Amino acid sequence: MKNVLILAVALLIFQKWDKIEQYFNPLLDYASLRPGKVILYATEWCGYYQKSRELLREYNIPFYKYDF
Template sequence: MMKLTYSLVLILLSFSAYSQIYKWVDDDGKVHYSDSKNRPVGQNAEKLTLKVNTYTNISYQVEKKRVEKVVMYSASWCGYCKKARKYFASNSIPFVEYDIETNKRAKREHEKMGATGVPVILYGNKRMNGFSVEGFKRIYTPG
């Protein structure tokens, strides 16, 4: 249910980067989300402040630890993660994926790296935050 709620909020955010999201609970206990304050009379709406943790820009850095395979820290709802998966599969690039929402160890490692979004892609001693084909080609040099 949490993933569904989170996905709904992300979909609502995609319509406008500057929209405000409101949440309220009806008399039956059902939670509602909207980008409008319009709601049934007597229902108090809570204004939500959301932080989306997907990288919008790609950045690179050199990691201390060398990784000899492609490793991706991801989330199931992440569009850039999906694009990376598809690219890896279509180009026969073996990779290991860790979902930071379902794997506690992956979440800890993601936090330990100081990462704030997904995907985080590691190869060799290089790290890529976000994903683009051109950007990935810069860090990926199979031996």
């Protein structure tokens, strides 16, 4: 009986995982938090981030850096 209960709870968690995950990782509207329309998800070691940042600065495009 105990194994059936554990299996039922595990199945329920599996089926509702997307809703459960929203409590732990809520989606935020980062555009409303910062003035720039562009959000640049970044890590300092990433070459793509560095090139993107240079390009945005070259063309004076405001951006918000979201660092991982």
